[in-house]
Amino acid sequence: MSGTSEGSRPAAVTSPHSAGPSATECHPPSSGAGARGSEPHGYRAAFRAATVPMAVVDHEGLVLAANDALGGLLGFSAAALATQSAADLLDLAADGRTWHAYREVLHGRRSRFCCTRRLKHPDGRALWAEITVVPMPEPEAGRAGAPRPGTGRVLLSVADVSDRRELQKRLRHLQMHDPVTRLPNRALFFERLSAVLESPPYEDGSVGGGGRIGLCYLDLDGFKAVNDTMGHRIGDRLLAAVAARLTDCAAQDRPHHPGAHLVARLGGDEFAILVEDSAGTQALTDLARAVLAALQKPFDLDGQRLSVSASIGVVERAVADTSATGLMQAADTTLYWAKADGKARWTVFDPERNAHRMTRQTLSSHLRPAVERGEFTIEYQPLVGMADGVVRGVEALVRWNHPQFGLLSPNRFVAIAEEDGSIVQLGRWVLRSACRQARRWQLDHPAESPLFISVNVAVRQVWDSDLVTDVAEILAETGLDPALLQLELTESAVMGSAGRPLQALQSLSDMGVRIAIDDFGTGYSNLAYLSRLPVSVLKLDGSFVRGFRYDDGDRPSCADETIVEAMVHLAHRLGLTVTAECVETAGQAERLRRIGCDTGQGWLYSRAVAPERIAELIGGRKLNV
Numbered sequence: 001m002s003g004t005s006e007g008s009r010p011a012a013v014t015s016p017h018s019a020g021p022s023a024t025e026c027h028p029p030s031s032g033a034g035a036r037g038s039e040p041h042g043y044r045a046a047f048r049a050a051t052v053p054m055a056v057v058d059h060e061g062l063v064l065a066a067n068d069a070l071g072g073l074l075g076f077s078a079a080a081l082a083t084q085s086a087a088d089l090l091d092l093a094a095d096g097r098t099w100h101a102y103r104e105v106l107h108g109r110r111s112r113f114c115c116t117r118r119l120k121h122p123d124g125r126a127l128w129a130e131i132t133v134v135p136m137p138e139p140e141a142g143r144a145g146a147p148r149p150g151t152g153r154v155l156l157s158v159a160d161v162s163d164r165r166e167l168q169k170r171l172r173h174l175q176m177h178d179p180v181t182r183l184p185n186r187a188l189f190f191e192r193l194s195a196v197l198e199s200p201p202y203e204d205g206s207v208g209g210g211g212r213i214g215l216c217y218l219d220l221d222g223f224k225a226v227n228d229t230m231g232h233r234i235g236d237r238l239l240a241a242v243a244a245r246l247t248d249c250a251a252q253d254r255p256h257h258p259g260a261h262l263v264a265r266l267g268g269d270e271f272a273i274l275v276e277d278s279a280g281t282q283a284l285t286d287l288a289r290a291v292l293a294a295l296q297k298p299f300d301l302d303g304q305r306l307s308v309s310a311s312i313g314v315v316e317r318a319v320a321d322t323s324a325t326g327l328m329q330a331a332d333t334t335l336y337w338a339k340a341d342g343k344a345r346w347t348v349f350d351p352e353r354n355a356h357r358m359t360r361q362t363l364s365s366h367l368r369p370a371v372e373r374g375e376f377t378i379e380y381q382p383l384v385g386m387a388d389g390v391v392r393g394v395e396a397l398v399r400w401n402h403p404q405f406g407l408l409s410p411n412r413f414v415a416i417a418e419e420d421g422s423i424v425q426l427g428r429w430v431l432r433s434a435c436r437q438a439r440r441w442q443l444d445h446p447a448e449s450p451l452f453i454s455v456n457v458a459v460r461q462v463w464d465s466d467l468v469t470d471v472a473e474i475l476a477e478t479g480l481d482p483a484l485l486q487l488e489l490t491e492s493a494v495m496g497s498a499g500r501p502l503q504a505l506q507s508l509s510d511m512g513v514r515i516a517i518d519d520f521g522t523g524y525s526n527l528a529y530l531s532r533l534p535v536s537v538l539k540l541d542g543s544f545v546r547g548f549r550y551d552d553g554d555r556p557s558c559a560d561e562t563i564v565e566a567m568v569h570l571a572h573r574l575g576l577t578v579t580a581e582c583v584e585t586a587g588q589a590e591r592l593r594r595i596g597c598d599t600g601q602g603w604l605y606s607r608a609v610a611p612e613r614i615a616e617l618i619g620g621r622k623l624n625v
Contacts (some may be wrong), residue, residue, distance in 0.1 A: 001493070010104050012148075014410070019238070020275045030097060032344070034282075035451060041524075044408075047067055048067050048068060048078075049067075050067055050069060050155070050193075050225055050483070051221055051398050052069060052157055052159065053066075053067065053068070053069040053070035053073045053158040053159075054067050054069070054070060054155065054157045054158070055070050055081065055086060055155065055156045056136065056153055056154075056155060056156075056157065056279050057086045057106070057154050057155075057156050058152065058153055059104055059106050059108075059153070059154075059381045059407055060102075061085055061086055061087055061102075061106060062080055062083055062084065062085060062086070063081050063083065063084050063085075063086055063089070063297075064082065064153065065078075065082065066078045066081040066082065070158060072122075072123070072396050072582035073119075073121070073129075073158060073160075074089055074119075074123035075587075077119075077551045082253075082605075085308065086156055087102060088129055088606065089583075090117055090119070090129070090156075090158070091117050091119065092115070092117075092285075092353055093130070094117075097377065098115050101113045101115075101117075102133060104263050104391075105133045105135065105154055106133075106136070106154060108135060111135065112132070112133065112135075113132070113133045114130065114131065114132045114133075115130075115131055116129070116130050116131070116161065116165075117129050117131055125158055126162075127162045128160070128161050128162045128165040129158050129159065129160060129161065130158070130159045131156065131157070131158050132156070132157045132158075132159070132192075133154050134153075134154060134155055134157070135154050135155075136154060136155050136231060139437075140441075144379075159498045161435065165478025168587060168623060176188035176191075177185070178264075178265045180240060180265070181239055181240050181242075181243035181518075182238050182240075182243070182545060183243050183263055183264055183265045183266065183271075184262060184263070184264040184265075185265060186264070186266045186268075188264065188268055189262065189264035189266060189272060189274065190324060192262050192274065192325050192326055193274060193432075194329070196213060196274075196276055196319065196329075197319055197322070197323065197324060199319075200336075211318055211319055211472050211570070212277070212279075212280070212316065212317065212318050212319060213274075213276060213278055213280040213316070213317065213318075213322070213327070214274075214275035214281075214283070214284040214314070214315065214316040214321050215274055215275065215284075215313075215314070215315045215316075215327060215328075215331050216272065216273040216275070216284065216287060216288050216291065216314055216346075217268055217270070217271075217272050217312065217313045217314075217315070217328075217331035217332065217334070217335050218270070218271050218272070218288075218291065218310045218311065218312040218313070219270050219271075219272075219310065219311050219339070219501070220269040220295075220308050220309075220310050221308065221309045221310060221311055221339075221344060222268075222308065222309075223235065223238070223268075223269035223308065223341045226238060226306065226308070228506050228530055229399070230304070232306070234301055234302065237271065237301045237302070238299060238301060238306060238308070239265070240270070241299050241301065242295065242308070243263070243265060243271070245291075245294045246263045246271055246273065246291060246294060247263050249273075249287065249291050249294050250263050250273055250287075250585060251362070252290070253283075253286075253287050253290070260275075260276060260277070261273055261274065261275050261276075261427070262274040262276075265543075272331075273287065273291070275287070275316075278316050280316065281314070281316045281348060284314050284315075284316045284348075284616050285314055288312045290344035291312065291346075292309070292310060292312065292344070292345070292471075294348065295308060295309065295310050295624070296309060301317075301533075304390070306546050308342060309344035310344070310348065311335060311338035311339045311343050311344065311345060311347075312335070312338055312345070312346035312347070313330075313331045313332065313333070313334030313335030313336070313337065313338055313346075313347060313348075313349070314334060314346050314347065314348045314349065315327060315330045315331045315334060315348075315349045316348075316349075317330075323341070330349045330354070333349070333354060333357065334347050334349045337353070339497040346606075349523055355388075357587065359405070360416060362404075363402070363405075363408075363412070363413050363416055364416045364420055366402070366458075367413065367416065367417055367420065367422040367426070368401065368422045368425065370402070371422070371509065372425050375400060375401050375402065375403070376398055376399065376400055376401070376426065376429065377398070377399050377401060378396050378397065378398055378399070378430060378433055378434060378437070378611075379396075379397050379399055379608035379609055379610060380394040380395065380396055380397070380437075380609060380610075380611060380614045381394060381395050381397060381601060381606060381607065381608040381609070382393060382394055382601070382605050382606045382614070382617065383452075383454065383579060383599050383601050384599060384600050384601070384605045385598070385599055386580075386589065386593045386598060386600050387593065387596050388597060389615050391451065391452055391483075391618075392451070392452065393451045393452035393453060393599075393610075394438075394452075394453060394454065394488065394597055394614055395438075395454040395456075395488070395601065396430060396433075396434035396453060396454065396455050396456075397409075397456075397479070397608045398410055398414075398426070398430050399408060400412070400413055410456075414458070414576065418460050420460050421460065421464060422613055423458045423460050423461060424461055424464050424465045426462065427456075427457060427458060427461045427465075428461075428465070428490070430456075431455050431457075431470065431471070431474055432474050432478070434453050434455050435453060435455075435474050435475065435478040435480045435485065436478045436571070437453070437477050437483075437611050438450070438451060438452070438478075439478045439480045441611075441614065441615060441618060442480075442484075444615065445615075445618045448618050449482055449486070450481070450602035451485065451614075451618070452483070452484045452485065452486055453480075453484060453485060453516070454486040454487075454488055454516065455486070455487055455488065456487075456488045456489075456518065457487045457488065457489050458489075459489065459490070459501065460490075462504050462505075463501065464496055464500045467504050468504050468507045468508060468511075469510070471485070471487075471508060471511070471513060472511065475511075481512075482511050482512035482513050483512050483514070485513045486513070486514040486515075486516050486536075486537065487508065487513060487514070487515055487516065488515075488516045488517075488518040488539065489505075489515070489516070489517065489518060490518050490519055491517050491518065491519055491520050491521070491522065502533070505533065505534050505563060505601075509534030509536075510534075510535075511588070514537060515533075515534055515535050515536055515537070516532075516536065516537035516539055516579070517533070517535055517537070517538050517539065517540070518539045519539065519541040520538045520539055520541060520567070521540055521541050521543075521544060521563070521567060522541045522543065530574065531574065532602055535576060535578050536569070536574055536577065537576060537578070537579060538571045538577075538578050538579070539578075539579045539580075539581055539601075540567065540578060540579070540580050540581060540597075541581065542565050542581040543582075544560050544563060544580075545560075545564075545580050545581065545582050545583055545584075545588055545592070545602075546582060546584075547559070547561075548560060548561060548564075548587070548588045548591050548592075549559030561591060564580075564592070564595060564597070565595045565596075568595050568597055569596070572596065576600070578596075578597050578599075578604075579596040579597070579598065579599045579600065579601060580592050580597045580600045580601070581601050581602065582601075582602045582603075583600040583601065583602030583604045583605065584602050584603050584604050585604060586604065588604070589604055
């Protein structure tokens with residue numbers, strides 16, 4: 001290695017015992033005195049007899065004197081070390097930073113220098129040495145014993161810190177490994193992951209050869225039940241057995257590259273297999289498939305055979321296109337998909353599916369503020385009498401004018417609102433707005449029979465709010481007759497009603513409000529419940545009406561028509577009216593009319609429209625089709 005700008009290192013005999021990585025600097029306390037021929041005999045004797053390996057080095061880096069301890073450490077006699085380069089003997093020129101700092105001390109521009117080097121002992125074992133270099137003071141001319149700083153010589157000392165390094169190594173191993181499975185823990189996993197992602201690319205632009213990275217992120221299905229029923233001792237043994245099988249799978253995946261995959265326990269029953277230099281998604285899915293097969297074999301623990309499964313999220317991408325945070329977020333999302341899709345499976349990260357999830361999350365975070373900002377509007381779809389084509393009422397259908405995604409239909413956000421509870425606030429706003437609009441139509445057209453308004457209600461509104469009080473207050477506020485309000489609940493919500501929900505429905509019915517079961521025929525269809533619930537209207541699901549078409553183009557399909565006819569007759573026997581949804585053709589309308597269906601709703605009559613369009617229909621409300 002070439003020297004610094006002060007000059008090249010002098011040629012010297014290179015020690016066969018020096019080797020090792022570049023050092024890190026430290027700043028130890030200032031050390032000792034010089035060793036010169038003009039100094040008292042006692043200093044020279046102490047220098048030679050000291051058990052700490054030491055040497056006096058001149059400003060060119062050559063050894064002027066060394067003690068026996070240093071000679072023994074390096075495998076030379078003390079005299080043989082004289083005139084040799086200290087840098088070569090102790091590997092101080094292995095990296096530019098260390099070499100520069102060492103030269104700074106030699107030339108008096110630095111007060112001290114310390115580094116750690118891995119050396120080879122004469123007996124063949126490796127040792128870690130801490131090397132300290134400090135300037136030696138020189139006596140001031142004419143005043144013996146009064147030292148002054150000099151630039152001629154430095155004192156070099158060497159301390160064997162192998163035991164300390166070994167202790168540090170053991171402590172780090174304990175810190176970075178899981179005590180139950182002996183696998184690398186979360187801290188070591190992220191340290192390795194960060195190192196892979198931060199590695200500089202090769203000349204061909206790749207990192208680690210292939211330039212791609214893969215991750216199998218897995219979670220045991222039902223592990224909590226094992227802990228709860230069999231205790232944590234069995235649970236820990238199961239985790240250790242799972243870790244062993246994962247390690248075997250990783251080793252078998254690349255038998256000629258041991259350690260190429262990092263298997264880690266990230267916490268609880270979560271494990272990860274980090275694949276450097278990934279060969280592609282197919283290779284990752286093959287590994288995931290092998291892991292699932294290995295874990296499906298029973299575990300024999302203390303004479304008990306346990307069977308477990310796992311869900312695995314698989315992510316594979318270019319190193320240059322990701323970060324540790326991004327990779328783990330994708331893996332966590334994909335693991336959630338695997339769980340949601342039925343568990344005991346692997347799922348590959350899908351950018352399109354993730355974009356949908358991100359959109360859903362964005363909508364969820366914007367829902368509540370959107371109600372306060374007035375971003376929602378309501379359109380109304382006519383409900384038409386099948387016998388005469390007269391508009392009897394309208395259904396209120398909420399829309400969201402989202403500033404980023406445009407006009408959104410209810411199927412884009414209602415389910416989200418039900419999950420996070422914002423449906424209560426949104427539903428109350430829809431109910432109030434719809435009732436106010438229905439009352440306005442009534443006042444604007446006093447000579448016409450008023451339209452009833454049908455409003456959808458989520459089951460969470462019944463549970464999480466005082467729906468009865470809300471309805472009573474809104475009817476009183478708007479002046480709308482309770483008989484002109486119809487509340488729609490899905491079949492699954494109504495049929496499962498008991499306790500508070502059933503009491504609420506009964507109170508609303510007693511108030512004069514009509515209760516309708518929406519999408520009837522697709523849920524529980526519990527006829528015993530139907531006879532006891534305070535229901536006025538059945539709304540047949542559109543799938544039945546869409547079945548009113550022809551098979552093979554030449555004969556009608558009568559199965560759906562038979563089912564609808566039976567439900568209509570049953571409803572009429574129970575004193576209920578029936579509304580058919582999704583009526584799109586005149587043929588469908590005619591068959592529904594013949595069956596005896598009371599009202600219809602669909603594009604045949606009208607799409608959902610603004611309230612102004614409904615006002616235009618009120619004068620001559622018959623819709624001819």
